[in-house]
Amino acid sequence: MIIESYRENAEIYHGDSLCKQKSIELLQELSLPKGLLPLDDLVEVGYNRPAGFVWLRQKKARQHVFRKIGRNVSYATDVTAFVENRRMKKMTGVKSKELLLWITLSDMYIDDPASGKITFKTPTGLSRTFPVSAFELEEEKK
Template identity: 55%
Template sequence: MRKKSVELLEELGPPQGLLPMEDIQEFGYNRETGFMWLLQGKKKVEHTFKKIKQTVSYAAEVTAFVEKGKLSKITGVKTKELMLWLSVVEVYVPEASPEKVTFKTGTGLSDSFDAAAFALGE
């Protein structure tokens, strides 16, 4: 299942290591609507992207609408900022700078990082 999610990210442009969940029980993607979902065996998984020292939490169910270079209306993904967990609602790779990945939270905050920090295995 993980391989299918990695292949979808590769096809659409965001870094392949963006969803580093290992125990994926179910993966689905509706090409017509762009809706994607992942169900994992554990209740939640935390992953630290070491190159940017950023911890991200993935719920048992993660959903998003995906299109070329962008994941939007994301559910089930949170990032830790100043001791608070903030929901990540959008991730995109700007066309003008494809070496960057920008994350947007539900509070409107956004931050950009080097795409290399989200390569497979990071």
């Protein structure tokens, strides 16, 4: 498994509340929207800074609907990516539903922060661009 090869030299966190906090801090550090990884029951988050490799492990796969753009996204139990400022590359474990098909997402990036747009790419090179605001953290419902 790819995660095991990056454990050495990685910051590793355990427990749902700490992992959620660290995943949000990571997204902030990368200048990405804080609601981009709405995962539940996180058991582990790891970040190997020298390699730029991140992983998030949750108890079970999860689907989430980004209401502002009407997109259903599926997150596997393990989500991994190589990260840099405003970008996640070689992602695994993330799929988006297009019509009736689940499409694997491999990259996401914000080329120009002033544009307010984030682009998602598939391994075949197809891409879609959405407003960054659609992926902001949804506040807890009271």
